[in-house]
Amino acid sequence: xxxxxxxxxxxxxxxxxxxxxxxxxxxxxxxxQLGTPRDISVNTIQSTAERLYKKGLxxxxxxxxxxVYSSAVTRERLMGEMIDNVVDKLSGGSxxxxxxxxxxxxxxxxxxxxxxxxxxIAERRGKR
Amino acid sequence: MxxxxxxxxxxxxxxxxxxxxxxxxxRQRANALLGWAVAPACLGLFFTTLLFVPSxxxxxxxxxxxxxxxxxxxxHICLTNPLISxxxxxxxxxxxxxxxxxxxFWAAQGAQLHKLARLKSALRCAKEKTGTNHSLIPxxxxxxxxxxxxxxxxxxxxxxxxxxxxxxxxxxxxxxxxHVRYRDPLLQSLAQALSALYxxxxxxxxxxxxxxxTEQACDEEAAQKIGDRLLVAETIxxxxxxxxxxxxxxxxxxxxxxGNNSALRIEALLADGEYSExxxxxxxxxxxPLAVTHLVMPGPLHYLSELIIRH
Numbered sequence: 082x083x084x085x086x087x088x089x090x091x092x093x094x095x096x097x098x099x100x101x102x103x104x105x106x107x108x109x110x111x112x113x114q115l116g117t118p119r120d121i122s123v124n125t126i127q128s129t130a131e132r133l134y135k136k137g138l139x140x141x142x143x144x145x146x147x148x149v150y151s152s153a154v155t156r157e158r159l160m161g162e163m164i165d166n167v168v169d170k171l172s173g174g175s176x177x178x179x180x181x182x183x184x185x186x187x188x189x190x191x192x193x194x195x196x197x198x199x200x201x202i203a204e205r206r207g208k209r
Numbered sequence: 210m211x212x213x214x215x216x217x218x219x220x221x222x223x224x225x226x227x228x229x230x231x232x233x234x235x236r237q238r239a240n241a242l243l244g245w246a247v248a249p250a251c252l253g254l255f256f257t258t259l260l261f262v263p264s265x266x267x268x269x270x271x272x273x274x275x276x277x278x279x280x281x282x283x284x285h286i287c288l289t290n291p292l293i294s295x296x297x298x299x300x301x302x303x304x305x306x307x308x309x310x311x312x313x314f315w316a317a318q319g320a321q322l323h324k325l326a327r328l329k330s331a332l333r334c335a336k337e338k339t340g341t342n343h344s345l346i347p348x349x350x351x352x353x354x355x356x357x358x359x360x361x362x363x364x365x366x367x368x369x370x371x372x373x374x375x376x377x378x379x380x381x382x383x384x385x386x387x388h389v390r391y392r393d394p395l396l397q398s399l400a401q402a403l404s405a406l407y408x409x410x411x412x413x414x415x416x417x418x419x420x421x422x423t424e425q426a427c428d429e430e431a432a433q434k435i436g437d438r439l440l441v442a443e444t445i446x447x448x449x450x451x452x453x454x455x456x457x458x459x460x461x462x463x464x465x466x467x468g469n470n471s472a473l474r475i476e477a478l479l480a481d482g483e484y485s486e487x488x489x490x491x492x493x494x495x496x497x498p499l500a501v502t503h504l505v506m507p508g509p510l511h512y513l514s515e516l517i518i519r520h
Contacts, residue, residue: 170324189453198442198446198476199443202443205439
């Protein structure tokens with residue numbers, strides 16, 4: 082299934098995290114766990130779940146009069162997509178200089194150069 | 210104007226100092242390059258502030274200068290009776306142009322900071338397991354990222370952690386912890402923000418040299434902590450190979466001017482940390498911009514000296 086690359090809000094993440102933990106829940110159950118501590122209404126929780134459903138992140142099934150929601154993507158996949166999405170938006174700017182990566186994510190050393198350097202390192206190890 | 214002149218002067222002088230700088234111990238080099246990068250903007254801001262000093266002192270009831278004749282001839286902006294003389298109007302225009310340029314530049318930097326905040330938020334949200342000093346994130350790209358200014362955090366992708374040997378992972382963590390200890394993301398951001406008065410090409414070269422110095426400094430720290438320089442070099446090669454094999458087609462995050470740093474870092478590690486002792490003290494690096502600005506605007510420095518001596 083195609084998943085849009087989302088940037089999720091705090092409540093959306095909380096709903097997803099809860100559904101990954103309990104597998105499925107309806108709006109009232111979600112509200113008991115997430116809405117009451119935050120002092121927000123069932124309607125807010127319901128619309129958050131609907132939004133996630135429309136984004137393709139939740140699936141739903143009608144049970145009696147209520148929808149029961151469950152996650153449509155794994156946590157690993159969604160989080161990987163989220164990071165990809167943000168990193169893509171850093172492209173072309175100077176943001177990369179404001180964070181530190183062990184090796185530059187954008188610029189690759191030629192394979193031939195890598196082989197030459199690996200040989201030099203092995204040679205140096207051999208001399209020890 | 211002083212900042213622009215200093216930026217131009219430093220850009221011209223940098224190729225002369227660069228060979229000597231590149232042989233220096235990396236952390237010293239990074240500090241010197243940071244000073245070099247921010248000097249023009251700092252001088253520009255300093256002299257702009259100085260334009261307002263006589264007026265502010267006057268409002269506070271403090272005599273504006275030791276020598277009245279000199280103080281009157283000093284170009285300054287009067288806040289009490291603005292825009293009286295022609296020279297003041299041109300000073301206001303200069304200040305306005307300078308402020309507009311910096312505002313535009315810093316607005317662009319602010320947009321980048323906003324993206325960075327989103328990245329940090331996404332990484333925090335995605336983290337699965339937290340070790341003692343790093344977090345694991347479910348990301349397909351084999352990467353270790355340190356992000357944040359005051360309290361930088363280290364995030365290691367699971368794909369990287371699972372692909373490397375335990376010793377290599379320790380190297381990466383030691384390297385990133387060095388970034389955290391020296392608050393390198395903050396310093397790099399300052400260099401980005403305050404190098405506004407250089408032309409694009411010298412600025413790119415200066416910032417690339419600073420990035421290389423910072424990475425090499427952290428490599429040296431990691432080598433010292435792990436006790437094996439070759440393992441650090443092997444880890445860089447291993448991560449480069451992983452990124453080559455990575456399925457993800459990364460959009461270019463940066464257009465490099467001096468090329469990739471990894472090869473230079475490995476070569477420096479193989480050179481057994483042979484760096485030359487500085488042949489001149491670091492503060493001497495800042496003497497060219499000071500000399501240039503004194504030649505361009507002797508009045509304000511003379512005036513400031515008088516003020517300090519008097520009070």
